Amino acid sequence: MNIWGAAERLGISAERLERMLGRIVRTNDWPEPRLMRFDKAVSGIEAGTVVFDDGDIVYGYPKIRRAMMLAPAIKRHFSGGLLVEEKMNGHNVRVARAGGRTVALTRGGFICPYSTEVAEGQIPSEIFDDNPGIVLCGEMVGPKNPYVPKDVYSAEAMDFVLFDISRKGKRDMEGSKAAHAIAEEYGVRSVRLFGSFGIEEAADEIREIVEDLGSRGREGVVIKDPENLLSPVKYTSSESNCRDLEFAFRYYNDYGQDFFFSRVVREGFQAAEWSDAAAEFEARCLRLGRSMLRPMRETVEAKIAGDEIVQEAEILVRDLQTAVDFEEHYRRMGVRAIFEPPRAARGGFLVKIKRLVLSTNDKTGSVIQGQLW
Amino acid sequence: MNIWGAAERLGISAERLERMLGRIVRTNDWPEPRLMRFDKAVSGIEAGTVVFDDGDIVYGYPKIRRAMMLAPAIKRHFSGGLLVEEKMNGHNVRVARAGGRTVALTRGGFICPYSTEVAEGQIPSEIFDDNPGIVLCGEMVGPKNPYVPKDVYSAEAMDFVLFDISRKGKRDMEGSKAAHAIAEEYGVRSVRLFGSFGIEEAADEIREIVEDLGSRGREGVVIKDPENLLSPVKYTSSESNCRDLEFAFRYYNDYGQDFFFSRVVREGFQAAEWSDAAAEFEARCLRLGRSMLRPMRETVEAKIAGDEIVQEAEILVRDLQTAVDFEEHYRRMGVRAIFEPPRAARGGFLVKIKRLVLSTNDKTGSVIQGQLW
Numbered sequence: 003m004n005i006w007g008a009a010e011r012l013g014i015s016a017e018r019l020e021r022m023l024g025r026i027v028r029t030n031d032w033p034e035p036r037l038m039r040f041d042k043a044v045s046g047i048e049a050g051t052v053v054f055d056d057g058d059i060v061y062g063y064p065k066i067r068r069a070m071m072l073a074p075a076i077k078r079h080f081s082g083g084l085l086v087e088e089k090m091n092g093h094n095v096r097v098a099r100a101g102g103r104t105v106a107l108t109r110g111g112f113i114c115p116y117s118t119e120v121a122e123g124q125i126p127s128e129i130f131d132d133n134p135g136i137v138l139c140g141e142m143v144g145p146k147n148p149y150v151p152k153d154v155y156s157a158e159a160m161d162f163v164l165f166d167i168s169r170k171g172k173r174d175m176e177g178s179k180a181a182h183a184i185a186e187e188y189g190v191r192s193v194r195l196f197g198s199f200g201i202e203e204a205a206d207e208i209r210e211i212v213e214d215l216g217s218r219g220r221e222g223v224v225i226k227d228p229e230n231l232l233s234p235v236k237y238t239s240s241e242s243n244c245r246d247l248e249f250a251f252r253y254y255n256d257y258g259q260d261f262f263f264s265r266v267v268r269e270g271f272q273a274a275e276w277s278d279a280a281a282e283f284e285a286r287c288l289r290l291g292r293s294m295l296r297p298m299r300e301t302v303e304a305k306i307a308g309d310e311i312v313q314e315a316e317i318l319v320r321d322l323q324t325a326v327d328f329e330e331h332y333r334r335m336g337v338r339a340i341f342e343p344p345r346a347a348r349g350g351f352l353v354k355i356k357r358l359v360l361s362t363n364d365k366t367g368s369v370i371q372g373q374l375w
Numbered sequence: 376m377n378i379w380g381a382a383e384r385l386g387i388s389a390e391r392l393e394r395m396l397g398r399i400v401r402t403n404d405w406p407e408p409r410l411m412r413f414d415k416a417v418s419g420i421e422a423g424t425v426v427f428d429d430g431d432i433v434y435g436y437p438k439i440r441r442a443m444m445l446a447p448a449i450k451r452h453f454s455g456g457l458l459v460e461e462k463m464n465g466h467n468v469r470v471a472r473a474g475g476r477t478v479a480l481t482r483g484g485f486i487c488p489y490s491t492e493v494a495e496g497q498i499p500s501e502i503f504d505d506n507p508g509i510v511l512c513g514e515m516v517g518p519k520n521p522y523v524p525k526d527v528y529s530a531e532a533m534d535f536v537l538f539d540i541s542r543k544g545k546r547d548m549e550g551s552k553a554a555h556a557i558a559e560e561y562g563v564r565s566v567r568l569f570g571s572f573g574i575e576e577a578a579d580e581i582r583e584i585v586e587d588l589g590s591r592g593r594e595g596v597v598i599k600d601p602e603n604l605l606s607p608v609k610y611t612s613s614e615s616n617c618r619d620l621e622f623a624f625r626y627y628n629d630y631g632q633d634f635f636f637s638r639v640v641r642e643g644f645q646a647a648e649w650s651d652a653a654a655e656f657e658a659r660c661l662r663l664g665r666s667m668l669r670p671m672r673e674t675v676e677a678k679i680a681g682d683e684i685v686q687e688a689e690i691l692v693r694d695l696q697t698a699v700d701f702e703e704h705y706r707r708m709g710v711r712a713i714f715e716p717p718r719a720a721r722g723g724f725l726v727k728i729k730r731l732v733l734s735t736n737d738k739t740g741s742v743i744q745g746q747l748w
Contacts, residue, residue: 067747067748068747068748069745069747069748070742070746070747070748071742071743071745073745074742074743074744074745075745075746075747076745077745078744078745078746079745079747235747251639251643254640254643259632259633259635259636260632262632262635262636262639263632263635263636264748266624266635266667266668266671267627267671269667269668270624270627270667270668270671270672270674270675271671271675271742273668273671273672274671274672274675274676274679275675278672283668283669283672284661284665286664286668287661287664287665287668287669288657288660288661288664289664290663290664290667290668291659291660291661291662291663291664291665292657292660292664294639294642294643294663295639295642295643295646295656295659295660295663296656296660298639298640298643298644298646298647299643299646299647299651299656301643302643302644302647302648303647306647369443369444369447369644370444370447371447371451372442372444372446372447372448372449372450372451372452373443373448373451374440374441374442374443374448374452374608375440375441375442375443375637
C-alpha cells in the first residue's frame with residue numbers, strides 16, 4: 003500500500019500516518035480488497051474511514067447527533083425549513099465498488115461478507131458503472147440482520163435501504179434529495195421521506211410522526227436540512243428507547259452502563275417536553291421499568307433453569323461461502339459466536355448464530371450460586 | 376507526626392508510608408486533633424483509616440458486601456445460624472475519643488464537626504472513660520442529616536445509632552452481641568435486632584422483614600454471624616433501591632452511572648428470586664420506572680421554569696460554631712454549597728444548606744436550549 007499517496011489524499015503527513023499504523027490505523031487483508039481502516043477518529047478523519055489498496059478513500063459515515071428536546075433543538079439547529087426521514091433500525095453500511103466488486107463496509111470500516119452479498123443482490127451494478135466513485139450510505143434492516151434483528155420492516159431477510167450518498171475521496175454527504183434521486187433512477191430502496199416542514203410547525207409534526215412510528219415498533223426520524231448545508235439530527239420514539247433496553251438487559255452485564263443511562267435520560271426529557279398527562283406518564287414509567295426488569299428477570303430465571311444465555315440471530319445467505327466468510331468476519335472482529343449448520347430455505351440457506359454473552363453468563367451464574375456483589 | 380511509629384503499628388515499612396504521603400495518605404490539620412487519613416485502601420488497611428497525632432489508629436469501617444439473591448447467598452456465606460439487624464440509611468461514622476475529646480469520623484476519615492456535635496450530645500462520655508480505646512461504629516440518621524436526609528426514623532434531628540464496636544489499633548469488629556451489650560450498659564441507641572435464625576428458614580424470614588421494612592420506607596437488613604467469625608452481608612428492599620434512584624435522578628448528571636445500573640440489577644435479581652406474581656411484578660416495574668422518570672422530569676420542568684437545581688438539606692446545631700465548622704468541612708471536602716443564615720429553633724439553630732449540582736444544571740440548561748447530545 004502506498005502510504006505517501008494515501009497520506010496526501012487524506013490531507014495528513016506521511017510520517018503521521020506511519021505512526022498511526024497498527025494503533026489507530028489497521029490493515030485488513032481479508033476479505034479482498036486489502037484496505038487500511040481508521041479505528042478511531044483523528045483530526046478531521048472519521049472513524050471507519052477506509053483507504054483501499056488502489057488508493058481510493060471511503061470516509062467514515064459521520065455520527066448523527068441526537069435531539070434530546072425536539073422543539074428547542076430544531077429552533078437552534080435548523081433555519082428556514084427541514085426534511086423528515088425515517089430512521090431505520092439496523093446497521094449502517096457504506097456500499098461502494100472496490101477492487102472491481104461491490105463491497106459493504108460496516109461502521110467500523112470492515113467489509114462485511116453478509117452485508118456485501120445482500121448489497122450485491124439488491125443494488126444494480128449499473129449504479130457503479132455510471133457513477134464509479136459513488137458511495138451509497140444506508141441501513142441494513144430486517145429479521146435476518148445478525149447485528150440488529152427486527153421484524154418490523156417489510157424485509158423478508160435483510161434489505162439495504164439508502165439514506166444518503168457520498169463520493170470516494172469526499173468527506174461530505176450529498177443529502178436527502180440526491181440520495182432519493184439516485185434511488186429512484188436505479189430502483190434502489192430508500193428511506194421514507196415524511197415531508198418538508200417549516201421550523202415553527204416541525205416539532206409538533208415530528209412528535210406525531212415519532213409517536214406513530216413508535217406505536218408500530220419503528221425507531222424514529224432523522225431531520226435534515228433541505229439544502230444539505232447543516233448536519234442532520236436524529237430523534238427516537240419512547241418505544242424504541244425501551245426496546246433497546248429490553249434487548250440489552252437480557253445481556254445486562256455485557257452492555258456499557260452508558261447504554262442504559264442514556265436511554266433513561268432520553269425518556270426523562272421526552273416526558274418533560276411532551277408534558278405527559280398522568281395516565282401517559284404512568285404508561286411511560288411502566289414501559290421503562292418493564293423494559294429493564296422483564297428481560298433481566300428472564301435471564302436470571304433461564305440461568306436458574308440451567309440454560310446458557312446466548313444472543314440468537316439468523317442469517318439468510320444465497321451462497322454457503324458467505325456464511326463461512328461471515329463466521330470468519332465475526333472471528334476477526336472478536337465476536338465469540340457459534341454458527342449452526344446451514345439449513346436449505348427459500349432464497350438460500352439459513353444459519354443460526356449463537357453469540358456468547360460471557361460476562362452476563364458468568365455474573366448471573368455466580369449470583370444464583372450466592373456470590374456477593 | 377511520628378511516621379516511623381505509625382508505620383510500625385500499621386504493619387508497613389516507614390519508607391512505604393512516606394511514599395504514600397500526599398497521594399494515598401493525606402494529613403488533615405483541621406479540625407483538631409491532627410491526623411493522617413488513608414484516602415484509598417492499601418494492603419490490609421481499609422480506606423478511611425486514621426492515625427491520630429498521638430499515634431492512635433482507628434481503622435476504616437470495612438465495606439459490607441451485598442447479597443443479590445438472598446437464599447443462595449445465605450447458604451454460601453453463613454453456617455449454623457445468623458442474626459438479622461436493621462440496616463439504617465444515613466451516613467456511617469466511627470466515634471472515638473481522640474486528643475481528649477469525642478470525635479466522629481466519616482467513612483473517608485474526616486472529622487465531621489456536625490456528626491461530632493451529635494455524638495458528643497448523645498454518647499455518654501463514661502463509655503470512653505471506662506473503655507479508652509473503644510471505637511463506636513454507627514449510623515447517623517434522621518431528617519437533619521445533611522448527607523442523607525430521611526424522615527422515616529424517630530430521630531427529630533440526627534441520631535447516632537450504634538451497630539458495631541471496635542478498638543483503636545484493631546482491624547476487627549467485635550460484632551453484634553458486644554455492640555448491643557455496650558449500648559445497653561451505657562444507654563446508647565443501637566440498631567434493631569430482628570432475631571436469630573437458622574440457615575434454612577433465614578431467607579424466607581428475611582424476605583418478610585425486608586418487605587415490611589420497605590413498606591415503611593426503611594432500607595433493609597445486615598445479616599451477621601452470631602459468633603462474629605464471618606463478615607456481615609447486607610440486603611435491601613425494593614422501595615429503598617427505588618428511593619435511592621428517585622433521589623439520584625433529580626441530579627441525574629451528577630451521579631455515577633453505576634449508581635443507577637446497580638440498583639436496577641438488584642431489582643432484577645429480587646424479582647427473579649421472589650418470583651413476583653404478575654401484579655406485583657407490574658408494580659415493581661412501575662415503581663422502578665417512576666423512580667427514575669419522575670424526579671428527572673421534575674428537574675427538567677424546574678429548569679424550564681427558570682429554577683436552579685439544588686440539593687437541599689438542613690442541619691440542627693446546638694452551637695453556632697458547629698455550623699461554621701461544618702461549612703468549612705464541606706469546603707475542605709470539595710462540596711460546593713450555600714449555607715443560609717441560621718434560624719433559632721428548639722434545640723439550637725437550623726441552617727439550610729443548598730448544595731450545587733453543577734453538572735445537572737449545566738446539562739439540563741443546555742438541552743432545554745436545544746443543545747444536541
